[in-house]
Amino acid sequence: MNLNLLFKIVNLFTIFSFVFANENDKCGANTGECPSGQCCNNGKCSTDNDHCLVSKGCQMKYGKCVDECTEFLNIYFPDEGDISYRFDCESDEEGRAIYIYDRLGRYMEELSMLKNVTEIKLREPEINQETVNALLKFENLKSLTLQEPEFAVENLNIDSIKKFKLTYLNLYDYIMDEYHQVEDIIYNIPSLKVLIVRTLPLTSISDSISNLKNLETINFRENNIKEISKKILELKNLKKIRFRK
Numbered sequence: 001m002n003l004n005l006l007f008k009i010v011n012l013f014t015i016f017s018f019v020f021a022n023e024n025d026k027c028g029a030n031t032g033e034c035p036s037g038q039c040c041n042n043g044k045c046s047t048d049n050d051h052c053l054v055s056k057g058c059q060m061k062y063g064k065c066v067d068e069c070t071e072f073l074n075i076y077f078p079d080e081g082d083i084s085y086r087f088d089c090e091s092d093e094e095g096r097a098i099y100i101y102d103r104l105g106r107y108m109e110e111l112s113m114l115k116n117v118t119e120i121k122l123r124e125p126e127i128n129q130e131t132v133n134a135l136l137k138f139e140n141l142k143s144l145t146l147q148e149p150e151f152a153v154e155n156l157n158i159d160s161i162k163k164f165k166l167t168y169l170n171l172y173d174y175i176m177d178e179y180h181q182v183e184d185i186i187y188n189i190p191s192l193k194v195l196i197v198r199t200l201p202l203t204s205i206s207d208s209i210s211n212l213k214n215l216e217t218i219n220f221r222e223n224n225i226k227e228i229s230k231k232i233l234e235l236k237n238l239k240k241i242r243f244r245k
Contacts, residue, residue, distance in 0.1 A: 025044055025045050026043060026044060026045065027040035027043060027044065027045050027059070027062040027063060028040065028043045028059070028062060031043070032062065033061075033062045033063055034062060034063035034064075037064060038063050038064060039051050039052035039058050039063045039064050039065055040058065040059045040061075040062035040063035040065075041056065041057050041058045041059065042057055045063060052064060052065055052066050053065070053066050053071055054066065054067050054068050054071070054091075054094070054095035054096060055068050055071055055113070058095070059094075060093070060094055060095045061094070065095050066095075067091040067095035067096075067097070068089075068091055068095060068096055068097040068114055068116075069089035069090065069091045069097050070091075072089060072097070072110075072111070072113070072114065073089070076107065076110060085103070086102075086103040087101065087102055087103065087107070088100070088101040089101075089114075092116075096114075096116040097114040097116060097117055098116060098117055098118050098119065099117065099118070099119045099120075099121075100114070100117055100119070100120045100121070101120075101121045101122075101123070102120070102121075102122055102123075102125075103122075103123045103124060105122045105124075105125030105126065105131060108131060108134035108135065109134050111134075111138075112134060112137035112138065114138075115138070115139065115140070116140055117138050117140065117141060118140050118141060118142045118143060119141075119142065119143040119144075120135070120138065120141060120143070120144055120145070121144075121145040121146075121147065122144075122145070122146055122147070122149070123147045123148060124147070124148045124149070124150070125146060125149050125150070126149075126150045126152060127146065127149050127150065127151045127152065127185075128152040128155060128156070129155055129156055129157060129160070132156060132157075132160055132161065133160070135164070136160065136163055136164065141164075141165070141166065142165065142166060142167045142168060143166065143167065143168040144164075144166055144168070144169055144170070145169075145170040145172075146170070146171050146172075147172060147173050148173045149171060151182055151185075156184065156185070158184055158188055161184065161185055161188045161189065162188050162189070162190070164189045164191065165191050166189050166191055166192055167191055167192060167193040167194065167214075168192070168193065168194045169186060169189065169192055169194070169195055169196070170194075170196040171186070171196070171197050171198070171200070172196065172197070172198040172199055173198070173199050182197075182200075183206060183208060187206070187208035187209060187211050187212065188211065189212070190211055190212060190213060190214065191214060192212050192214060192215055193214050193215060193216045193217065193237075194215075194216065194217045194219075195212065195215060195217070195218055195219070196217075196219040196220075197219070197220050197223070198219070198220070198221060198222045198223070199222050199223070200223055202220060202223035202224065202225060203223070203224050203225065203226050203227065204225065204226060204227035204228070204229075205220070205225065205227070205228045205229055205232060206229055207229045207231045208231075209229055209231055209232050209235070210229075210231035210232070210234045210235070212235065213234075213235065213236075213237070214237055215235050215237060215238055216237050216238060216239050216240065217238075217239065217240040217241075218232075218238065218240070218241045218242065219240075219242045220242065220243050221242045221243060223243070225243045
């Protein structure tokens with residue numbers, strides 16, 4: 001064979017091999033998925049630890065990724081087995097954490113790293129200014145459930161309560177001596193569409209209910225409602241009311 005021809009063939013093979021390898025390192029909408037076991041981040045395939053974290057930009061659609069819930073569990077609950085009785089986390093199809101269940105609210109400050117969370121359930125939390133500040137860091141938070149909460153509202157900054165963008169608030173399984181302790185909370189979140197308050201010594205609904213202009217559903221069952229402010233008639237979006245014991 002002619003040596004010049006052989007040299008050209010070798011050069012072409014080298015070039016094609018480089019291009020093919022280079023294409024295998026790319027991923028995304030225009031180039032597709034990574035090879036099996038590799039992670040797609042910023043258009044490139046790799047198996048580096050940070051490269052594979054959704055919190056660092058890993059795209060599950062184009063390769064292997066560690067979702068935000070798994071990352072959090074690996075950091076704060078390594079080798080602990082099933083902890084669903086005190087903590088749970090759910091991610092969406094892109095690996096972003098969207099739901100959190102935290103018993104006692106022990107990890108609120110650490111959980112603020114999960115920026116896309118839309119729903120939080122806290123069991124037996126202490127509701128004080130520190131807790132409020134931690135919850136406000138979840139900029140996409142829309143739904144909050146507080147089971148058996150303990151309120152320390154005398155030290156709360158009401159202006160900070162007004163910063164919440166919640167559309168759903170559920171308080172239940174809590175006995176307190178004075179219901180007015182939480183009125184400053186529930187009546188100062190004007191974005192609310194659903195308000196559920198159960199198992200409280202609630203006997204009346206005050207004029208402050210009129211602050212909740214967007215409210216569509218009120219559920220105050222398992223209380224002892226005897227007096228309802230006429231201001232409730234100002235809630236033009238209200239569609240459903242439940243006061244049954």
